[in-house]
Amino acid sequence: xxxxxxxxxxxxxxxxxxxxFNCTYSNSASQSFFWYRQDxxxxxxxxxxxxxxxxxxxxxxxxxxxxxxxxxxxxxxxxLSDSATYLCVVVRNRDDKIIFGKGTRLHILP
Amino acid sequence: DTEVTQTPKHLVxxxxxxxxxxxxxxxxxxxxxxxxxxxxxxxxxxxxxxxxKLSINESVPSRFSPECPNSSLLNLHLHALQPEDSxxxxxxxxxxxxxxxxxxxxxxxxxxxxxxx
Numbered sequence: 001x002x003x004x005x006x007x008x009x010x011x012x013x014x015x016x017x018x019x020x021f022n023c024t025y026s027n028s029a030s031q032s033f034f035w036y037r038q039d040x041x042x043x044x045x046x047x048x049x050x051x052x053x054x055x056x057x058x059x060x061x062x063x064x065x066x067x068x069x070x071x072x073x074x075x076x077x078x079x080l081s082d083s084a085t086y087l088c089v090v091v092r093n094r095d096d097k098i099i100f101g102k103g104t105r106l107h108i109l110p
Numbered sequence: 111d112t113e114v115t116q117t118p119k120h121l122v123x124x125x126x127x128x129x130x131x132x133x134x135x136x137x138x139x140x141x142x143x144x145x146x147x148x149x150x151x152x153x154x155x156x157x158x159x160x161x162x163k164l165s166i167n168e169s170v171p172s173r174f175s176p177e178c179p180n181s182s183l184l185n186l187h188l189h190a191l192q193p194e195d196s197x198x199x200x201x202x203x204x205x206x207x208x209x210x211x212x213x214x215x216x217x218x219x220x221x222x223x224x225x226x227x
Contacts, residue, residue, distance in 0.1 A: 043219060049213065101152060102152050
């Protein structure tokens with residue numbers, strides 16, 4: 001089983017809709033979790049951190065479920081500019097190794 | 111615009127060439143990283159420098175040789191590469207590696223797109 005797994009998509013979602021996707025991780029000792037966004041042919045950029053208590057930033061909500069070992073990203077009122085690949089990032093506890101998921105491609109349709 | 115600058119943006123080289131990729135940041139960050147990214151794949155960590163010392167080498171072949179001349183600069187020297195090494199090479203920096211672990215703040219450059227013929 002891969003250490004970090006994401007549904008590659010693509011998710012094709014009409015503008016204005018709500019979309020959610022998950023990322024599962026296999027190492028229960030993983031310590032930190034983040035969502036990054038990568039536009040086509042651009043560098044990845046930090047979108048938000050993920051905490052057990054949940055984290056909201058405008059239309060974006062990230063949550064961590066340690067018991068089931070997954071993190072989620074919810075995008076409300078999606079915009080065309082949300083079209084990108086969303087990368088789940090997990091930091092492993094024992095060696096601080098940064099592990100990127102393969103990413104979920106999101107297409108917002110007009 | 112990213113505050114991590116990578117040059118060149120594009121590089122085409124033959125298998126017998128020697129070339130270098132350069133990365134520069136002036137944010138005072140003490141951790142710098144090289145990643146390799148192939149199309150439709152996530153970035154794969156190659157090397158981590160922490161306080162100008164190599165702290166992580168992810169079993170990268172010796173034809174890739176990193177160098178950190180000072181806290182602002184990171185180079186990747188390339189020699190005798192293979193066509194399968196063609197990829198986007200991303201440099202990144204963070205305040206330090208522990209800070210990244212706590213905050214997720216990893217700043218990437220725009221990358222150097224390498225083609226090996």
